[in-house]
Amino acid sequence: MDGHPLRLALDLLKGTLALTVHKIRYGLASRLWHGTNLVTEQMSRHTQQVRLLRAGEVLGSLDVSTVRDEIGSRRGTVSFNGCLHQLFSGQPLTRQEKALVLAQLVASFSLTTSYDFADSPLLDGDDRLLMREVLYGAGFAAREMRTFIYQSRQDGQDTTADIESKSTREQTRSATRKLEVVDVSLDEFIRFHDANLAQKHNYRRWDIDAAFVADALALGKARILAARGRSADGLTPQGIQAAMIYTWDDISLKLYRISYDTAKTANPHANKVLIARGMQMAHDLGLLLDTDCAPPGAAILYERFGFPERVRTHYVRATLLSKFAAFIRRDFPSLDRRLRPWVIRAVTRVNRSAA
Incomplete structure (x- = not known):
C-alpha cells in the first residue's frame, strides 16, 4: 500500500x-x-x-x-x-x-x-x-518471507524432547505441569484475543479469519486450544492465559493464530505450552509443523525451540x-x-x- x-x-x-x-x-x-x-x-x-x-x-x-x-x-x-x-x-x-x-x-x-x-x-x-x-x-505481487518448521524426531510421545534449548525445554515442561490445556470455541478465542489488544491497535480482521477458521472447523481441519491455570479443587475453571488456533491439511499443521495474556499474574511460558502442543499434534497426525512465518520476537523463540528456518514466497493480488x-x-x-x-x-x- x-x-x-x-x-x-x-x-x-x-x-x-x-x-x-x-x-x-x-x-x-x-x-x-x-x-x-x-x-x-x-x-x-x-x-x-x-x-x-x-x-x-x-x-x-x-x-x-x-x-x-x-x-x-x-x-x-x-x-x-x-x-x-x-x-x-x-x-x-x-x-x-x-x-x-x-x-x-x-x-x-x-x-x-x-x-x-x-x-x-x-x-x-x-x-x-x-x-x-x-x-x-x-x-500477482510476490515477496519472500521466512518461516520455521518442525518435523518430529521422536518415536515415542514426548515431542518436548525435541526442544533444542535446555532452558526453553524445562520452562515448557514446568508450565505444562502448572497449566491445563482445553478446547475453546472460536468466539472464546476472539474475545480473549481482542481483550489482550484492548489498549493497543488491533489489526486483526475477524470478518475474514473467522469465516476461514469456521470452515476448517466444520471439515475437521482445525482446533482451538487454550492454556489456563489449574484450579485447587480441579473443578473451578481458571482464566485463559494463552490460546492458539491450529489449522492443517494433508501436508502440514500451521500455528494459525496465537494470543497470550501479558499481565504479570499470567504464566510467561503459557505460549510455549501451546507451541509444544502443536508439535505433539503434528507428530500424532504425521504432519510437518509450520509456524506461519514469524515476527522478530517469535523468530527468536522458534530458534530456541530448534525449528529450522525456511523461506517461502507470499503472493498477493488486490x-x-x-x-x-x-x-x-x-x-x-x-x-x-x-x-x-x-x-x-x-x-x-x-x-x-x-x-
Whole structure:
C-alpha cells in the first residue's frame, strides 16, 4: 500500500490487466486445445475444490476459500493453511506440463476477488521458481518471507524432547505441569484475543479469519486450544492465559493464530505450552509443523525451540475496492469512519444485484 495513490491505481490496473490476459490465454480455449476440463466441487460454505482433469485423470487441484469482508469485498486464499503445495496429482509431469496445469488452475480465479497466500516451505527450488513465474505473469505481487518448521524426531510421545534449548525445554515442561490445556470455541478465542489488544491497535480482521477458521472447523481441519491455570479443587475453571488456533491439511499443521495474556499474574511460558502442543499434534497426525512465518520476537523463540528456518514466497493480488478501503483506513481514519456505512450499503446493493 506504500506509494502515491496514482501509482497504486496504475499497479492495480496493471495487475487486473495481467490476470484478464491470463484468463483469456489459459481459460476455456486453452482447456479445449489441450483436452483438459475444470471441475468445481463445493467442500464447505466458503471453500471450493477446483480440479483439472484430462481423460478422467486428475492433473492438479486447488482448495480455494473465498469470503466477503465487512464492506462486502471478496477475499480469497488457498486451502485452510493458505499454502500452495499439493498442486499436482503425483503423475510424472514435465516442467512445461506443470506450468500449464498451474496456469489453467489460476485462470479460474475471479477478477473481483483479492487473494493472499504463500507457497509451501517444502517446495523444491524449481517448483518454487515455476510457481513464481506463473503467478507473476498472472498479475500477482510476490515477496519472500521466512518461516520455521518442525518435523518430529521422536518415536515415542514426548515431542518436548525435541526442544533444542535446555532452558526453553524445562520452562515448557514446568508450565505444562502448572497449566491445563482445553478446547475453546472460536468466539472464546476472539474475545480473549481482542481483550489482550484492548489498549493497543488491533489489526486483526475477524470478518475474514473467522469465516476461514469456521470452515476448517466444520471439515475437521482445525482446533482451538487454550492454556489456563489449574484450579485447587480441579473443578473451578481458571482464566485463559494463552490460546492458539491450529489449522492443517494433508501436508502440514500451521500455528494459525496465537494470543497470550501479558499481565504479570499470567504464566510467561503459557505460549510455549501451546507451541509444544502443536508439535505433539503434528507428530500424532504425521504432519510437518509450520509456524506461519514469524515476527522478530517469535523468530527468536522458534530458534530456541530448534525449528529450522525456511523461506517461502507470499503472493498477493488486490482489487480496487480492497486497496482503496485499506488506503483510506490507514491514512484517513476519520474519513474511513464516515465513509464505511455508505460503502457497505453500496457494495451490498451491488452484490445483491449481481447474485
